Amino acid sequence: MAELVTVDDPADPRLADYRDLRDVQLRRHLEAEHGLFLAEGEKVVRRAVEAGFAPRSFLVAPRWLDGLADVLAASDAPCYVVSEALAEQVTGFHVHRGAIASLERRPLPTVAEVLEGARSVLVLEDVVDHTNVGAIFRSGAALGFDAVLLSPRCADPLYRRSVKVAMGAVFSVPWTRLPDWHDALPALSAAGFTTVALTLAADAVPVEDAVAGVDRIALVLGTEGHGLSPRWQSAADRRAVIPMRAGVDSLNVAAATAVACYVAAAR
Amino acid sequence: MAELVTVDDPADPRLADYRDLRDVQLRRHLEAEHGLFLAEGEKVVRRAVEAGFAPRSFLVAPRWLDGLADVLAASDAPCYVVSEALAEQVTGFHVHRGAIASLERRPLPTVAEVLEGARSVLVLEDVVDHTNVGAIFRSGAALGFDAVLLSPRCADPLYRRSVKVAMGAVFSVPWTRLPDWHDALPALSAAGFTTVALTLAADAVPVEDAVAGVDRIALVLGTEGHGLSPRWQSAADRRAVIPMRAGVDSLNVAAATAVACYVAAAR
Numbered sequence: 001m002a003e004l005v006t007v008d009d010p011a012d013p014r015l016a017d018y019r020d021l022r023d024v025q026l027r028r029h030l031e032a033e034h035g036l037f038l039a040e041g042e043k044v045v046r047r048a049v050e051a052g053f054a055p056r057s058f059l060v061a062p063r064w065l066d067g068l069a070d071v072l073a074a075s076d077a078p079c080y081v082v083s084e085a086l087a088e089q090v091t092g093f094h095v096h097r098g099a100i101a102s103l104e105r106r107p108l109p110t111v112a113e114v115l116e117g118a119r120s121v122l123v124l125e126d127v128v129d130h131t132n133v134g135a136i137f138r139s140g141a142a143l144g145f146d147a148v149l150l151s152p153r154c155a156d157p158l159y160r161r162s163v164k165v166a167m168g169a170v171f172s173v174p175w176t177r178l179p180d181w182h183d184a185l186p187a188l189s190a191a192g193f194t195t196v197a198l199t200l201a202a203d204a205v206p207v208e209d210a211v212a213g214v215d216r217i218a219l220v221l222g223t224e225g226h227g228l229s230p231r232w233q234s235a236a237d238r239r240a241v242i243p244m245r246a247g248v249d250s251l252n253v254a255a256a257t258a259v260a261c262y263v264a265a266a267r
Numbered sequence: 268m269a270e271l272v273t274v275d276d277p278a279d280p281r282l283a284d285y286r287d288l289r290d291v292q293l294r295r296h297l298e299a300e301h302g303l304f305l306a307e308g309e310k311v312v313r314r315a316v317e318a319g320f321a322p323r324s325f326l327v328a329p330r331w332l333d334g335l336a337d338v339l340a341a342s343d344a345p346c347y348v349v350s351e352a353l354a355e356q357v358t359g360f361h362v363h364r365g366a367i368a369s370l371e372r373r374p375l376p377t378v379a380e381v382l383e384g385a386r387s388v389l390v391l392e393d394v395v396d397h398t399n400v401g402a403i404f405r406s407g408a409a410l411g412f413d414a415v416l417l418s419p420r421c422a423d424p425l426y427r428r429s430v431k432v433a434m435g436a437v438f439s440v441p442w443t444r445l446p447d448w449h450d451a452l453p454a455l456s457a458a459g460f461t462t463v464a465l466t467l468a469a470d471a472v473p474v475e476d477a478v479a480g481v482d483r484i485a486l487v488l489g490t491e492g493h494g495l496s497p498r499w500q501s502a503a504d505r506r507a508v509i510p511m512r513a514g515v516d517s518l519n520v521a522a523a524t525a526v527a528c529y530v531a532a533a534r
Contacts, residue, residue: 131398139522142515167516242529248409249434255406255525258518262509262526 002058002072002079004065010089014080017102018059021091021160028156035105037158039168041097042067047168049075053103061087061098068099096164105158108176111149115191118146118174119216120264123188123195125181125232126153126223127253133157134165135254136221141169143261145219148175151184185220185235193218196264197236198256199228207260210240211267219260224253269325269339269346271332277356281347284369285326288358288427295423302372304425306435308364309334314435316342320370328354328365335366363431372425375443378416382458385413385441386483387531390455390462392448392499393420393490394520400424401432402521403488408436410528412486415442418451452487452502460485464503465527466495467517474527477507478534486527491520 007015017036020026031037036056039048042064049055055077060068061084072079087095115121122140127133133155140148148157154177156162157170178184185195196210197220204210211217220236222228227250233239242251242259251259274282284303287293298304303323306315309331316322322344327335328351339346354362382388389407394400400422404415415424421444423429424437445451452462463477464487471477478484487503489495494517500506509518509526518526 135519135522138516138519142511142518142522143509143526144512165519169515242410243532244409245411248436249405251409251525252402252405252432254522255402255409258522258525259410259529262529265510 002075002077004079004081007080007082008086010086014057014078015059015082015090017056018087018090018100022093027160031159036102037105037163038100038102038160040095040100040160040164042099044163044168045099045101046071047171048101048103048163051168051171053106053171056102056104058099058101059087059090059095060100061095064098109174111176111178111187114147114149114174114176115193120145121147121149121188121193121218122257122261123149123178123184123218123220124154125151125220125228127221128153128155129224130155130159130161131165132224132252132254134162134170136257137162137166137169137173137175139254139258139261141173143258144265145173145261148173149184149218150175150177151181152177182231185218185232188218189237192216194238195220195236196238196240197228197233198222198242198260199233199239200241200250201233201239204239204241207240207242207263210238211264214267217264217267219257219264221253221257221260269342269344271339271346271348274347274349275353277353281324281345282326282349282357284323285354285357285367289360294427298426303369304372304430305367305369305427307362307367307427307431309366311430311435312366312368313338314438315368315370315430318435318438320373320438323369323371325366325368326354326362327367328362331365376441378443378445378454381414381416381441381443382460387412388414388416388455388460388485389524389528390416390445390451390485390487391421392418392487392495394488395420395422396491397422397426397428398432399491399519399521401429401437403524404429404433404436404440404442406521406525406528408440410525411532412440412528415440416451416485417442417444418448419444449498452485452499455485456504459483461505462487462503463505463507463531464495464500465489465509465523466500466506467508468500468506471506471508474507474509474530477505478531481534484531484534486524486531488520488524488527
């Protein structure tokens with residue numbers, strides 16, 4: 001049973017994990033150095049714990065304690081009970097549904113471990129926006145994708161905003177960082193995946209044709225501004241496009257991923 | 268030719284349109300009362316002007332003036348030239364690509380005007396998140412939808428965040444508010460559209476089947492938290508679902524819209 005500890009001093013050092021959540025730079029340092037991440041809202045906190053992440057502590061407003069009672073009962077981490085006003089003062093924003101938890105990160109699995117048994121994999125190159133990363137995990141999980149691989153410069157799936165947008169899919173879908181950007185796609189091909197790159201390149205075929213008959217698929221998506229690098233476009237086994245109305249910008253990467261996952265799921 | 272006016276006092280009243288852009292409540296009042304909206308970044312500013320919206324003024328950092336030269340040359344509105352530091356001080360955040368414009372809103376068209384000639388229409392019920400509204404406009408435009416209708420409580424497509432996420436599609440796609448929530452869907456059916464509601468209802472059929480053979484379609488999407496109201500679900504001609512992996516939450520509304528638009532475009 002988590003010990004309930006009422007805290008009414010916003011400067012209390014035990015709240016350090018929850019400070020200044022709107023300061024992205026500060027949080028990156030703090031979370032990396034302490035090996036922690038945050039889950040926000042009852043549903044997402046529960047999913048993190050159920051996925052086996054070890055809580056460091058909980059921060060909960062009194063009226064949300066009941067909803068998390070079962071989770072708290074099963075944990076030895078302290079639960080700091082604070083007013084919603086104090087939670088807002090410490091974190092710098094209105095805490096969604098009055099509950100937030102700090103949890104221990106785990107070592108990332110190897111690429112081989114993530115690919116084990118997977119039939120449909122998403123591969124992201126330099127998707128730097130936490131909202132997009134979270135949205136891609138959520139769509140991938142809903143539409144039957146088994147795993148996600150991230151290039152070295154992609155945004156962190158366990159950053160608070162990613163976790164929230166993903167509705168916890170970052171806990172349930174296996175993922176890791178690719179250690180090697182340059183040969184990542186040839187390595188996937190060698191591992192038995194057909195790599196299909198979403199691109200506006202002239203030789204791209206409609207995505208429905210590109211995925212037809214493919215067994216193990218690695219769907220490859222590029223960065224928000226400029227799409228996939230030339231290296232990854234040329235290294236992919238196939239280049240695919242989502243047919244669009246003439247004169248319109250490409251789709252947002254999260255929307256393109258949803259469409260491509262839907263099409264691939266029906267392959 | 269826009270008159271270039273160098274401003275170096277952050278309190279200058281001529282910058283009033285650009286103040287405190289992170290304060291959503293304040294901005295809502297200010298923009299409604301003055302009938303203005305903001306476009307941010309060279310590309311989006313250009314699209315707003317090209318779509319015929321009249322600029323009230325521009326706020327541009329010196330190094331972004333060249334990129335907007337043609338737009339400024341064609342306008343009589345003043346262009347306030349400010350340092351990037353002053354722009355950040357006034358607006359409260361880092362201005363994307365150093366250019367922002369304040370433009371006059373126009374009276375909304377009638378529903379009949381928006382539907383005139385449209386074959387594929389999106390209908391949103393109480394989508395309250397500006398990012399989702401913007402993303403839906405962008406996907407709809409890219410995937411061949413002709414118009415958007417918004418329930419009375421949907422978020423404002425001309426709010427800065429919507430405009431930015433939509434990459435200006437809120438200017439090019441005709442849209443309006445539905446004056447009547449209760450009978451909105453029967454009215455669309457009477458106007459010759461087949462209304463297809465995206466829902467997790469038990470009697471929903473796969474979206475591919477629901478749109479097959481439909482000529483004029485109105486694709487109906489619900490609010491972020493709880494989806495469509497019972498009223499709209501039951502009033503729709505057809506109920507459709509995007510097949511998902513068991514045990515996973517529904518898709519985000521923007522992702523669901525992208526998938527449904529893609530499927531409908533190929534009908």
